[in-house]
Amino acid sequence: xxxxxxxxxxxxxxxxxxxxxxxxxxxxxxxxxxxxxxxxxxxxxxxxxxxxxxxxxxxxxxxxxxxxxxxxxxxxxxxxxxxxxxxxxxxxxxxxxxxxxxxxxxxxxxxxxxxxxxxxxxxxxxxxxxxxxxxxxxxxxxxxxxxxxxxxxxxxxxxxxxxxxxxxxxxxxxxxxxxxxxxxxxxxxxxxxxxxxxxxxxxxxxxxxxxxxxxxxxxxxxxxxxxxxxxxxxxxxxxxxxxxxxxxxxxxxxxxxxxxxxxxxxxxxxxxxxxxxxxxxxxxxxxxxxxxxxxxxxxxxxxxxxxxxx
Amino acid sequence: xxxxxxxxxxxxxxxxxxxxxxxxxxxxxxxxxxxxxxxxxxxxxxxxxxxxxxxxxxxxxxxxxxxxxxxxxxxxxxxxxxxxxxxxxxxxxxxxxxxxxxxxxxxxxxxxxxxxxxx
Numbered sequence: 001x002x003x004x005x006x007x008x009x010x011x012x013x014x015x016x017x018x019x020x021x022x023x024x025x026x027x028x029x030x031x032x033x034x035x036x037x038x039x040x041x042x043x044x045x046x047x048x049x050x051x052x053x054x055x056x057x058x059x060x061x062x063x064x065x066x067x068x069x070x071x072x073x074x075x076x077x078x079x080x081x082x083x084x085x086x087x088x089x090x091x092x093x094x095x096x097x098x099x100x101x102x103x104x105x106x107x108x109x110x111x112x113x114x115x116x117x118x119x120x121x122x123x124x125x126x127x128x129x130x131x132x133x134x135x136x137x138x139x140x141x142x143x144x145x146x147x148x149x150x151x152x153x154x155x156x157x158x159x160x161x162x163x164x165x166x167x168x169x170x171x172x173x174x175x176x177x178x179x180x181x182x183x184x185x186x187x188x189x190x191x192x193x194x195x196x197x198x199x200x201x202x203x204x205x206x207x208x209x210x211x212x213x214x215x216x217x218x219x220x221x222x223x224x225x226x227x228x229x230x231x232x233x234x235x236x237x238x239x240x241x242x243x244x245x246x247x248x249x250x251x252x253x254x255x256x257x258x259x260x261x262x263x264x265x266x267x268x269x270x271x272x273x274x275x276x277x278x279x280x281x282x283x284x285x286x287x288x289x290x291x292x293x294x295x296x297x298x299x300x301x302x303x304x305x306x307x308x309x310x
Numbered sequence: 311x312x313x314x315x316x317x318x319x320x321x322x323x324x325x326x327x328x329x330x331x332x333x334x335x336x337x338x339x340x341x342x343x344x345x346x347x348x349x350x351x352x353x354x355x356x357x358x359x360x361x362x363x364x365x366x367x368x369x370x371x372x373x374x375x376x377x378x379x380x381x382x383x384x385x386x387x388x389x390x391x392x393x394x395x396x397x398x399x400x401x402x403x404x405x406x407x408x409x410x411x412x413x414x415x416x417x418x419x420x421x422x423x424x425x426x427x428x429x
Contacts, residue, residue, distance in 0.1 A: 028369075
């Protein structure tokens with residue numbers, strides 16, 4: 001490969017060198033390199049960009065070297081930060097795998113994310129709708145341009161923050177740096193770049209769909225938790241009733257069977273035991289569902305917020 | 311000697327040393343530093359051929375921050391995107407002291423053989 005003669009050239013070669021790696025890692029590496037290169041060019045106003053770039057391979061490092069450094073460090077950090085709870089391998093019995101979900105910290109963070117998603121979804125959705133409509137309204141005024149730039153800028157910061165949250169919850173590698181804004185240019189050219197950048201639109205799309213997704217996640221989490229809590233709580237209520245801690249005509253549950261109704265009142269202990277088992281199974285299934293859903297959500301977030309090669 | 315082998319040896323040596331040097335630079339510094347500044351300080355300290363490329367500094371800084379040995383904050387910059395400034399944490403200082411001891415021991419041990427062979 002030829003030695004790069006411009007910043008764009010260098011970044012292109014670095015991206016090629018990182019080709020098969022995680023897009024989030026690539027975004028971070030490109031950001032660092034662009035920051036360094038632009039600072040280096042700015043620090044030597046007497047030299048041309050290509051003269052500065054000529055020396056880069058011996059100071060910052062050639063694209064392949066830098067790519068290798070990021071790859072190595074990533075592996076080490078991943079090993080150091082790995083969750084200490086051993087993952088249950090395929091050799092574990094199905095029963096242990098089924099109930100092992102209770103030991104996985106990701107389960108609880110996923111459940112938390114599902115509950116939080118409603119709130120963040122509302123905020124994101126409102127932000128995009130208000131931002132886009134005000135941008136359209138202001139477009140004929142002089143403040144339309146800076147307003148749109150600020151809107152997209154904040155959307156990128158939100159995307160970075162959402163990425164950090166998703167990584168904290170699921171462990172999916174997300175960028176630690178935003179997209180580099182590139183060389184300072186005129187407002188018109190920067191708006192043009194933003195409009196052409198597919199990531200601008202996928203980011204906005206993500207922020208919009210977070211509302212319906214957030215509603216679905218929230219409903220699943222709350223309904224699942226409430227129903228399993230009620231099922232598991234029933235035998236406790238029966239015990240409380242038995243010892244007289246709970247008084248009144250307390251009927252645990254109605255079971256409608258055929259034409260007539262069979263009341264659990266007639267067989268309270270059997271009904272309580274069945275509900276306890278059903279509640280535990282339901283709760284475990286819910287936890288599995290939460291983990292799987294949020295993991296799938298992380299992949300969606302990555303495909304919309306981190307575009308490979310963008 | 312083969313040049314690529316020399317480079318590989320240097321790279322293997324650097325694996326842990328870059329972290330040690332970065333912690334030391336940030337411990338000595340009275341102010342918070344950002345990536346480019348740190349890279350330039352290292353460059354200035356170099357005599358002749360650089361021991362490691364400045365491009366390797368950034369990922370290591372991030373790794374140290376992820377392990378809690380450094381903290382960082384983002385400061386807007388007039389001349390470009392916001393910069394991330396790093397500062398060493400108490401944990402980082404403790405780690406640096408420990409690593410420095412290990413480094414001194416290692417250096418003494420290795421020198422005993424290398425110097426011994428020459429005389």
